[in-house]
Amino acid sequence: MIELKNVSKVYPNGVIGLDNINLTIEKGEFVAIVGLSGAGKSTLLRAMNRLIDISDGDIMINRRSITSASGKELRMMRRDIGMIFQNFNLVKRSTVLRNVLSGRVAHNHTFRTLFNLFPQKDVDLALQSLERVNILEKAYTRSSQLSGGQQQRVSIARALAQEAKMILADEPTASLDPVTTKQVMDDLKKINTEDQVTVVINLHFVDLAREYATRIIGLRDGKVVFDGPAQRATDEVFKDIYGRPLKEDELLGKEVG
Amino acid sequence: MIELKNVSKVYPNGVIGLDNINLTIEKGEFVAIVGLSGAGKSTLLRAMNRLIDISDGDIMINRRSITSASGKELRMMRRDIGMIFQNFNLVKRSTVLRNVLSGRVAHNHTFRTLFNLFPQKDVDLALQSLERVNILEKAYTRSSQLSGGQQQRVSIARALAQEAKMILADEPTASLDPVTTKQVMDDLKKINTEDQVTVVINLHFVDLAREYATRIIGLRDGKVVFDGPAQRATDEVFKDIYGRPLKEDELLGKEVG
Amino acid sequence: GSSATDSEVSEGDAVGGTDSEAYVPESLMVQFVPSQNAETLEARAKPLENLLSDELGIDVEVSVSTNYNTVVEAMASGQVDVGFLPPNAYVQAHDEYGAAEVILQSQRFGVNEDGSPTDELVDYYLSMFIARADSDIESIADIKGKTVAFQDYTSSAGYVWPAAILLDEGIDPLTDVNPLILQGHDAGVTAVLNGEADVAAIFQDARNVVAGDFPTVFEDTKVISFTEPIPNDTISVRSDMDDEWKKKIQQAFIKIGQSEEGLEIIRDIYTHEGYTESEDATFDIVRDYAERVQGE
């Protein structure tokens, strides 16, 4: 369960990323976050596992405050939250396999991980995750030699290998073709329903959001402007989430062109 | 006009990126290239303005071989080809405006550009391009402080500011929300129809490809498996482009799952 | 008289002068290299600068260096007019480059057996072998087969003179002993103290240098033998120096050494006690020794 209480984030340069957000996400939900580019979707996700420190408010993961956690406690909380990054965050110089295995470090003794002595079971898990996203054959390729979509899939595989109780996915399918997209979304849905893994996903595709999510949250300018079950997210609602800026934008576009 | 004659590309690590491609793209076309992730779409685009050297064959831009061009000639050919990169390729430490202005370097004296003395008209053009993609207000922000979609828009603005005769766009809307996506695609369509700018675009969204492109090229494993007008690209065709691998993948998935 | 000299100077310079023409300095560049056998030193140039320019009536610039290659090379290209050179460097500079001509030598007090100064002014110094006080080495002959701390092969006090003594005794300094080449005479003393070398060849009396670190150094070590006198450091001028100016410079230094105020300064800072005229022939002994040691 993820609870956000009056969460705000102001970046050092003064940009307001999040503006007084209150949310509760229950275990097992499949939540899609939608909003214009720059609305604060990534900021919200990154606040949840405290990759950025929020300026105000509190965030609780399973009733424990991640805002005030530290040391081992924080690490263990994060171990249970998988994250798929918008910009992949791969170590370009490392092989694909090592990138995926890095998702397993918190499950193993430090010593073993440092000397790359992962148990066979972890290696198998990593290879399986790669297979799930269809790039097993690239396991020993350097990550810098992959195509855009392949890199994205490696970052998905890393999160899958982590066997987390909760997955935060930041536009995980942006660079993927429709076939792979479907496969990845199906996979996320499967672990969501079968293993009760909570999934919070930033999505730009309204269709996908409607199809997979049980709940949709709309962000605009760092504020929640819609929050409800997927069925209730009608075209009208989306228009509202994207709507106002749309008109403005179109106006701008005309003016300049 | 872009002509590819028997073009092949083998990467140093042995991966075959392109496999004997023959294509002719006429001036003013709006071509969408579709294919699975890793099919060779980016490789194809990057070969066209010779960001990668092909292993075999020849590529002609307006009847001049870019494969054998060099020095000033090559630079002038490239100046007329705008490129939107899949991974943006922004200088993270520079401001947004400077990134966009860098699209104007080949139009100006080297000396002026080095000392950042761009003519006012270029600066205006850069600001207009930023406005077209709705991030004018970020003009003086460091590119590293932008959201994913905002970065993508900067890279689009750079290509627009270049006022090229031909635009190669590598998944230009992957990280954009539907509203901005539509706007960018409309913009591309507009310069395509009004100014007769040839557009070659890698796209993962079948809908978009159908809606905007006049011609669709399907790639699989570095080979052209479909090439025809958008109307002829039926669901069947897409199934064929993406199809076969899908089944294979599913098979693999089963084995492991 | 001085204004006449001045006009001569500018004239000579204006003509540009051929190589054979004598050099008349407009301002004097002096480079000072500390004596090989100095025990304490100050890296200060200003005092000497003031003294000299008072005497000579022209600008004097003094710089301090620890490396005599720089002095010789600078003199060879006319960047330095007067250089303080150790004897071996002087011989090299004179014989090989024709870059320097000796005009003076520094004087210091002799040294007693216990390291304290005598009250006799001399223009030479000695080198010596020391060993640990409890060692059974008593004479040069006993050194055979032992580990000997030398300075590098071009050092007069740290190698050439001591090596000559060994040769006189029929001991080859390279093969009949186990040479340990060190940098710095203090290192030689330390090496004997800590037992790494049985014997060290050092100037008299380098033990003073380490006396601060090892207060008992004079009790802990003994002198085996002294060498013959080694000429003190030279003061040389570049070889195309005008004869009149050579004299002037010579007199200036000697006067400084004789005046009370000047003496105090050169004693405190450079451990010199005065300057005496010298000539090239004085250094034949250096040539002689170099040949003896190398000839073997």
Place this chain on the structure above:
Amino acid sequence: METKLNDRVPIKPSRHSFYLFLVILFIIVFASAIYIEADPYVIVQNGSNMFDLISRMFPPDWSYIVTTTPAMLDTIRMALLGTTMGTILSIPVMFLCARNMFHVRWLVEASRIGLNVLRTIPDLLLAAIFAAILGYSSLAGIVALSVFSVGIIAKLSFEAIENIDDGPLESMTAVGANKLQWIAFGVVPQIMPHFVSYVLYTFEINIRAAAILGLVGAGGIGLFYNRALSSFNYDQVLALILYTLVVVILIDLISLKTREKLL
């Protein structure tokens, strides 16, 4: 339309402080140049003097290479051990000094000051200390070289660490890695190429810094440099320079090839 566009353009941030900084910098440099009486004209005037010395270096005395080979091997050997020890010691130091690794302000600043002091110790002093403790021997030389190496490797590497891409670090944080794992997976692969080249560079310096070895009586080619110089045999000096150059390039080449084959 134009005016409207300009209305919406954000205010351009002022660069005044930057220009002021440049002006101050220029004044400082200029004043320093005057202070040390650096007159470029003198170089033009007397430049040819340089060739007196250069011409005396030719032809190089090739036979000196044979004479100095045992010393060169000694130097390589000591440089190898000194660099190795220095490398090992520098690893913890560099992570402590980098501001983006441990966010314990006082620890980082203290480590940096410590490293600064360490690097200020002159060779001569290092030699005096280690020769007194370990004797005038190769061991003292190796220890002195190690200390010297720590200074170089740790300094360069921690700067490299501070400039890495923090994306991968973020992903390691997100999987709940502890500090060691975070470093091993997020930092090490990124700085490895830098680190390796700094180590090699230090090795190279250590071969050239033979002077330190000479100071502690550990021999090596430093002795031969001094000897050739103090007897004004510049042709021997040139032979030694070229010899060192060849050795350094060879070592570089060998390590490059091994790295290519292995990594």
Place this chain on the structure above:
Amino acid sequence: MKRSDLFKKERFLRRAKFSLLFIVLLALYGWAIAGIQFNGMLDTAWPVTKSIVQGFLTPDTSYIYNPEGEDLLRGLLETLAIAIVGICLSIVLAIPIGLWAAKNLSSTPLISQGGKSTLSFIRTLPDIILALLFIKVVGPGAYAGMLALGIGAIGMLGKLYAEEVEAMDPGPVESIVAVGGNKLEQLAFGVIPQVLPGFISATLYRFEINMRSAATLGVIGAGGIGTPLIFAIQARNWDRVGMIMIGVVLVVLIVDWCSSALRKRVL
């Protein structure tokens, strides 16, 4: 099946390579270690260490200021001036050579290899030889010291610059290539903004070394604090050595703090 085969083969290959390397290294270190003599801790260890530490604890404060000049303050000031002008000279020369030596900027490896060899050669020149060359031209003193330092530093700075360039992200340069920018424009828009922080830290590092290159300058009498330091060490005058080193460390720290404060504010 397929999966584990892939994994096993890869692992076997890696292990084989590493064992080979291990054996070679073992032999190399065996050879090196065989050359060490160890005489145990010596009697002299304690007295020397003691007097050095004592000297540092009771630094010669009278040396800080002396109305006649030739004191710590003026020595440091002159050293600072030498270091500043020296570093400017090195920057101006090292940037072009460094870019020349960067593998990823030259069309064939041969070209960059030329730059690398040049840098390597400069690094091999002993400081003393450079000093001699310049003393013959400009005479002994701070100017010659500055030139020797400035030219000598090119070898190191150029190398660090080249490495910084080689490690950068190729993407931005690619984007300038794609718009038809020439080499200079690629540098100005793609390379320099990325490598600037690295260049600055390399330069500051070298600047610090310049400050500390007391030894180089001292030997040749180039002025600054180097000569007094060498004299003090040679005379085993530890309290003076301590004072000078404290002065150098302080100046280096101050310069360090100033530059990082400025960097934060200005760049």
